[in-house]
Amino acid sequence: MTLTEKILAKASKRTKVSPGDNIWVDTDILLTHDVCGPGTIGVFHREFGKNARVWDPYKIVIMPDHYIFTSDSLSNRNVDVLRTFAKEQGLPYFYDVIDDPQGTWKFDPLKGSLRRQYGSLYAGVCHTALPEKGHVRPGEVLFGTDSHTCTAGAFNQFATGIGNTDAGFVMGTGKLLIKVPPTIQFYLDGELQKGVMAKDLILHIIGEIGFDGATYMAMQFEGPGVFTLSIEDRMTIANMAIEAGAKNGIFPADQKTIEFVKQKTLKNGTKKEFEVVELDKDQHFFASHVIDLCQIEPTVAAPHNPGNRKKAKELSSIKIDRAYLGSCTGGKLSDFIAFASILKNQAVSVDTFAVPSTPEVVDQLYKIQLEGQSLWDILTKAGVQITENPSCAACLGGPLDTFGRLNKPQVCISSTNRNFPGRMGDKTSQIYLASPLTVAASAITGRITDPREFL
Numbered sequence: 277m278t279l280t281e282k283i284l285a286k287a288s289k290r291t292k293v294s295p296g297d298n299i300w301v302d303t304d305i306l307l308t309h310d311v312c313g314p315g316t317i318g319v320f321h322r323e324f325g326k327n328a329r330v331w332d333p334y335k336i337v338i339m340p341d342h343y344i345f346t347s348d349s350l351s352n353r354n355v356d357v358l359r360t361f362a363k364e365q366g367l368p369y370f371y372d373v374i375d376d377p378q379g380t381w382k383f384d385p386l387k388g389s390l391r392r393q394y395g396s397l398y399a400g401v402c403h404t405a406l407p408e409k410g411h412v413r414p415g416e417v418l419f420g421t422d423s424h425t426c427t428a429g430a431f432n433q434f435a436t437g438i439g440n441t442d443a444g445f446v447m448g449t450g451k452l453l454i455k456v457p458p459t460i461q462f463y464l465d466g467e468l469q470k471g472v473m474a475k476d477l478i479l480h481i482i483g484e485i486g487f488d489g490a491t492y493m494a495m496q497f498e499g500p501g502v503f504t505l506s507i508e509d510r511m512t513i514a515n516m517a518i519e520a521g522a523k524n525g526i527f528p529a530d531q532k533t534i535e536f537v538k539q540k541t542l543k544n545g546t547k548k549e550f551e552v553v554e555l556d557k558d559q560h561f562f563a564s565h566v567i568d569l570c571q572i573e574p575t576v577a578a579p580h581n582p583g584n585r586k587k588a589k590e591l592s593s594i595k596i597d598r599a600y601l602g603s604c605t606g607g608k609l610s611d612f613i614a615f616a617s618i619l620k621n622q623a624v625s626v627d628t629f630a631v632p633s634t635p636e637v638v639d640q641l642y643k644i645q646l647e648g649q650s651l652w653d654i655l656t657k658a659g660v661q662i663t664e665n666p667s668c669a670a671c672l673g674g675p676l677d678t679f680g681r682l683n684k685p686q687v688c689i690s691s692t693n694r695n696f697p698g699r700m701g702d703k704t705s706q707i708y709l710a711s712p713l714t715v716a717a718s719a720i721t722g723r724i725t726d727p728r729e730f731l
């Protein structure tokens with residue numbers, strides 16, 4: 277069996293499952309957020325009753341993260357619905373945006389001043405925050421009401437996005453009926469070259485198979501190249517499995533995975549026994565691709581789908597109005613480090629926005645230094661507008677007052693995950709998806725630029 281089949285077999289208490297089998301699986305974690313949480317809660321109450329209790333309060337994680345820092349009253353109401361529900365149900369893992377609805381500014385000793393509009397519990401973008409807060413473990417089944425839930429496949433687990441109806445059902449029963457997906461193998465060899473990031477690799481792969489090339493399939497990444505990738509690289513790759521239509525993306529576990537999971541679960545009091553799922557010798561794949569990481573070049577997805585693959589160097593005539601760094605895909609700490617490595621002692625020539633994915637990333641921006649300057653200082657000196665409020669922000673447009681939103685027709689290069697029309701706001705804007713290095717290089721020159729020109 278493939279990694280996905282092995283996890284699903286265990287979760288359905290079977291010795292073997294095959295692609296196409298419809299099986300009931302037990303859920304380890306159900307994740308929801310402010311956009312889909314209220315709908316999920318509505319389905320849960322409608323189907324299980326007004327006074328129903330969730331199946332297991334310790335297995336539900338609620339992380340508001342999408343439309344958080346906005347004056348839009350409907351968005352704010354969504355968070356209120358989550359808050360009320362978490363209180364009623366006694367949910368220990370509700371990562372509220374604020375501690376005290378009356379007072380939201382805090383003194384920050386790192387900066388020596390008041391900052392942030394969020395409280396001590398706020399976790400940031402759910403797909404980055406979930407592992408950071410110790411809610412992912414190899415071998416487990418994670419369902420989330422968000423298509424990028426597949427990010428957690430980086431940790432050797434079955435992680436997939438589901439709709440509110442399914443999530444309402446999981447909330448009440450802890451179970452879900454799913455069809456076992458066929459698996460496509462991506463066998464990675466070699467190592468990514470300087471100037472090339474995990475984002476380039478996944479854009480390359482989506483370009484290869486098409487943005488529907490893995491519809492309802494598992495994308496399994498293996499081979500020696502996998503172990504050269506950092507945990508955050510693997511998250512970027514698994515995160516965009518859905519952009520090829522995949523049910524999930526999945527990686528084998530190594531020492532990096534085990535150490536990461538142990539450290540985060542210990543720190544956050546979520547430590548549980550887990551069993552790594554090993555690769556079988558005779559797996560059956562729907563298809564198999566071998567990829568030499570050394571051959572990957574800075575890659576861009578041109579408008580209007582993530583599979584519209586071009587090399588960055590082929591697009592040097594495209595002028596941009598805006599550059600954007602952020603989201604579950606491109607707002608992690610390693611994304612900021614890469615971004616700052618190019619922007620050090622440089623200046624951006626177009627409006628450039630950066631949104632950290634979690635409060636932890638914000639803290640590290642002040643702490644981590646490159647040649648004596650903090651990442652925060654490097655970026656602000658280069659002219660980047662950074663917010664200290666981590667959220668999904670303009671990755672998916674959001675209310676008009678969303679930080680970095682495209683409020684007029686613009687050409688934007690972005691480290692995010694989708695470039696559909698209207699995705700970042702204005703419907704006629706053009707979005708080019710790229711790695712943080714390519715976004716930084718392009719922000720300096722004002723046109724799409726291969727970052728190797730700056731190395």
Ligand SMILES: CC(C)[C@H](C(=O)O)[C@@H](O)C(=O)O
Nearest residue numbers: 311312421422423424437672
């Ligand atoms: C809001 C949510 C349903 C959506 C998703 O599922 O992906 C969003 O996170 C996105 O990235 O488009």
